Amino acid sequence: MLAGLPNLVADEELPAANALLQLVEWTTTAVGPLAGGAIAAASGPHLAYWVNAGTFALSAALVAAIPAGLLQSDRPIGRGHWGDLADGYRAVRSSPALMCVLVAWSTVMLASGFVNVAEVFLAKRSYNAGDFGFGLLWAGTGVGLIIGGLAASELINRDLGAAYVRFLALFAIGIGCAAAAPDVWVGAAAMVVAGVGNGAAVVGNIMFVQRGAPDRIRGRAFTLLMSANYAVLGFAFVAAGPVTNAIGARWAYAAAAGAIGVATGIAWYFARRVAEPQVAVA
Secondary structure (H helix, E strand, C coil): CCCCHHHCCCHHHHHHHHHHHHHHHHHHHHHHHHHHHHHHHHHCHHHHHHHHHHHHHHHHHHHHCCCHHHHCCCCCCCCCHHHHHHHHHHHHHCCHHHHHHHHHHHHHHHHHHHHHHHHHHHHHHHCCCHHHHHHHHHHHHHHHHHHHHHHHHHHHHHCHHHHHHHHHHHHHHHHHHHHHCCCHHHHHHHHHHHHHHHHHHHHHHHHHHHHHCCHHHHHHHHHHHHHHHHHHHHHHHHHHHHHHHHHCHHHHHHHHHHHHHHHHHHHHHHHCCCCCCCCCCC
């Protein structure tokens, strides 16, 4: 859907459309487990599974109503899985916008792995706030993600590259402030700030790919970039455990803030080479 979205809306509406999609995704991710738990508690797992199946059927019906030509204006013959990935790799190498997402956001994913693993220890040990504190930090992040996603479109319309650098800088500041926070309340406020930067940057990533890749290989570019980003995130999850045990949650957060700061510099290097607007043609 992200690859086909530029064919569904005008370019000036694209940032707002991406922000809306992210807002819906984050909201349903938060509400879905609560609704599923309530249904399972009231009627058992069978009804929950039927409801889940119904949501997939509804999604399929909505997608089927979209004309196929709008989801992809150019339909080349595929060259197999590895051939398609090679096409995506060449597209990324030739585009500063896509290289920005590959290198800068992979660095952010490394930091995000450390933040996710260390967060429970930050709440329970560093802040002495228990389970409530852990939930409060997550809630602060969620609030920030929603605010960032909603606020991103206007700044992106003005200057995508400059806005993206600012988003990452805000993300780094929020994580750094959480590392230094004296208690969970200040930490939660810092995570709101981090969430704003994170949520806005996610929309920026999508815009970079949508504007930086030709329509005929945009889906392949998304596949390659997301695969690389999540591979780094998986490695970060594995590494973050022993590192957090060795240096503590606050220092793990401080290291993550430093990594996002490095990503901000990387983003500035690539983003200043991206023309505005970066609308690629096949």
